[in-house]
Amino acid sequence: GENVEQHPSTLSVQEGDSAVIKCTYSDSASNYFPWYKQELGKGPQLIIDIRSNVGEKKDQRIAVTLNKTAKHFSLHITETQPEDSAVYFCAASISGNQFYFGTGTSLTVIP
Amino acid sequence: EPEVTQTPSHQVTQMGQEVILRCVPISNHLYFYWYRQILGQKVEFLVSFYNNEISEKSEIFDDQFSVERPDGSNFTLKIRSTKLEDSAMYFCASSEDLGGYTFGSGTRLTVV
Numbered sequence: 341g342e343n344v345e346q347h348p349s350t351l352s353v354q355e356g357d358s359a360v361i362k363c364t365y366s367d368s369a370s371n372y373f374p375w376y377k378q379e380l381g382k383g384p385q386l387i388i389d390i391r392s393n394v395g396e397k398k399d400q401r402i403a404v405t406l407n408k409t410a411k412h413f414s415l416h417i418t419e420t421q422p423e424d425s426a427v428y429f430c431a432a433s434i435s436g437n438q439f440y441f442g443t444g445t446s447l448t449v450i451p
Numbered sequence: 452e453p454e455v456t457q458t459p460s461h462q463v464t465q466m467g468q469e470v471i472l473r474c475v476p477i478s479n480h481l482y483f484y485w486y487r488q489i490l491g492q493k494v495e496f497l498v499s500f501y502n503n504e505i506s507e508k509s510e511i512f513d514d515q516f517s518v519e520r521p522d523g524s525n526f527t528l529k530i531r532s533t534k535l536e537d538s539a540m541y542f543c544a545s546s547e548d549l550g551g552y553t554f555g556s557g558t559r560l561t562v563v
Contacts, residue, residue: 374551383455383542383554384494429494436549437482437507441494 342367344432346442353420354450361445363430364412370432373413374439375404378427387428388415420449453477455555457543463561464533472528472558474543483526484544484552485518487511494542500526533562 343366353359365373371392376384390397390404390413397404401420406413417424427446431439456475464470476483485497498508498518505518517529526545530537538561544552 372550376554381556383457383544383556386551386553389551431494435507437499438496438509439486439494439552440496443493 342370342432342434342440344430344440344442346430346445348445349443350446350448352448352450355420355422357420359415359417359420359424359447359449361415361428361430361447362412363414363432363442364410365432365440366411367432367434368408368411369434370440372433372436373404373406374431374433375402375415376429376431378429378444380426384429417447420447422449422451425449453553455543455545455553457541457555457558459558460556461559461561463563466535466562467532469529469531470533470560472530472541472543472560474526474528474545474555475524476526476543476545477547477553478524480545480547480553482506482546482549483518483520484546485528486542486544486554487539488542488557489536489539497528530560533560535562538562 346363374389377387378384401418403416427444430442433439458473483500488494498512499506540557542557543555546552
């Protein structure tokens with residue numbers, strides 16, 4: 341089955357700097373890649389997603405890039421703010437039905 | 452903003468007992484899911500449900516587990532004869548179509 345690896349496991353950045361989280365996947369049939377943000381005591385919240393027919397997608401300060409050849413995708417957060425501090429999960433899916441998640445990245449934005 | 456609601460937020464049960472975890476998906480969503488997260492591990496897929504039947508399930512979802520949509524609003528996960536290793540955070544999710552889910556806040560299940 342699909343295996344998703346995520347790095348780094350922890351990331352600290354100064355407020356205003358950029359943060360980048362990277363994921364790789366193993367199954368070339370995967371075609372849908374969502375990113376989730378999880379705050380303490382809450383469920384994962386979808387922040388951005390990308391499908392395999394697109395190489396990059398941007399939504400304000402958040403962007404995701406996908407390299408299908410290398411089977412990796414990345415989350416970019418620019419102009420980070422303290423409220424961006426959370427655990428971020430990447431995921432990959434073939435059917436859109438079952439998601440395979442990465443192990444998560446704990447992001448801390450230092451004011 | 453519409454939410455997926457899960458109850459209870461925390462459930463403690465004795466090993467061997469049955470538990471039912473409850474979820475109210477977003478009302479116009481058609482696809483329903485259960486995931487679990489053992490402490491320090493990945494979020495793992497358990498089962499998906501569409502059109503009143505299971506559409507996919509993982510190896511984790513064995514005969515110990517069952518899901519039901521008993522009425523038009525609730526979606527439940529039943530675990531029969533719980534084991535210590537069933538202790539985890541269980542997340543329900545729903546989606547309007549295949550793709551981006553909305554997750555609930557989870558039920559923390561502790562088996563003692």
